[in-house]
Amino acid sequence: xxxxxxxxxxxxxxxxxxxxxxxxxxxRNLAVKQPKIENIAKAAYEEGLNPELKKESAxxxxxWIKNGLILIDKKLPKNEAIKRxxxxxxxxx
Numbered sequence: 575x576x577x578x579x580x581x582x583x584x585x586x587x588x589x590x591x592x593x594x595x596x597x598x599x600x601x602r603n604l605a606v607k608q609p610k611i612e613n614i615a616k617a618a619y620e621e622g623l624n625p626e627l628k629k630e631s632a633x634x635x636x637x638w639i640k641n642g643l644i645l646i647d648k649k650l651p652k653n654e655a656i657k658r659x660x661x662x663x664x665x666x667x
Contacts, residue, residue, distance in 0.1 A: 583646055583659065585611055588606055590605035622649070626644065626645040630642065
């Protein structure tokens with residue numbers, strides 16, 4: 575059972591190659607190519623969101639790809655937390 579004080583953040587939220595309907599949750603100008611879970615966790619840490627990695631998880635829309643997920647503290651609304659994290663992601667891999 576999930577912790578009610580945590581938000582789930584998936585790497586596909588930040589993937590520039592995906593459409594909104596495929597799971598991207600940030601505008602293209604904030605998205606990156608092939609987002610890495612470690613970079614997302616680092617950005618969340620810099621925002622003070624206490625990230626916790628779950629590397630073997632798969633997003634429900636893409637269950638065949640285990641990119642993992644990050645649990646963060648529920649200090650902000652989810653959309654705001656996602657945008658703050660996206661602004662801190664490196665734009666090149």
